[in-house]
Amino acid sequence: MKTSVSIPTGPAAEQGLTYRMVAPSRPDTPRIARDWVVSVLRGTGHPELADRARLCTSEVVTNAHRHTDTREIAVEVVLSGGRVTVSVYDSAAGHRPPDGGGGGRPGLLDTHGRGLALVAAYADGWDVSARPDRKAVWFRLA
Numbered sequence: 001m002k003t004s005v006s007i008p009t010g011p012a013a014e015q016g017l018t019y020r021m022v023a024p025s026r027p028d029t030p031r032i033a034r035d036w037v038v039s040v041l042r043g044t045g046h047p048e049l050a051d052r053a054r055l056c057t058s059e060v061v062t063n064a065h066r067h068t069d070t071r072e073i074a075v076e077v078v079l080s081g082g083r084v085t086v087s088v089y090d091s092a093a094g095h096r097p098p099d100g101g102g103g104g105r106p107g108l109l110d111t112h113g114r115g116l117a118l119v120a121a122y123a124d125g126w127d128v129s130a131r132p133d134r135k136a137v138w139f140r141l142a
Helices: 029-043 047-067 115-122
Strands: 017-024 072-080 083-090 125-131 134-141
Touching: 017 029, 029 047, 029 072, 029 083, 047 072, 047 083, 047 115, 047 134, 115 125
Parallel strands: none
Antiparallel strands: 017 072, 072 083, 083 134, 125 134
16 A cells, blocks of 8 residues: 655754655656756755756655655755755655665676665765654765
């Protein structure tokens, strides 16, 4: 059964400018989300972060769509203190994405399984936080 996801409003969201979007979990959602994040960054004077944000957003939203049964994917962009934090929320609170460690490393010719490694390489930080009703995978750019 697919469920909705809610976007939190709290101290992290109140420390700077916050933009939010919610989209259905569909194959075209990663493209829509990455284009929206780039638009927010360019519109708020952060065009230098657009390419890294595009890649990272695409990877995280794709994971939420492919690996969970969430009905909606929420994306939040927080601009605060010269940093940009992008959080992607889904309703799969119990599903923590693999971090690439252990036996989960993709082979040289594998076409899947590199998303979070790319996020780790291009973002200045990333992590996963879960609550009983939702999970967020976030990354930060400075």
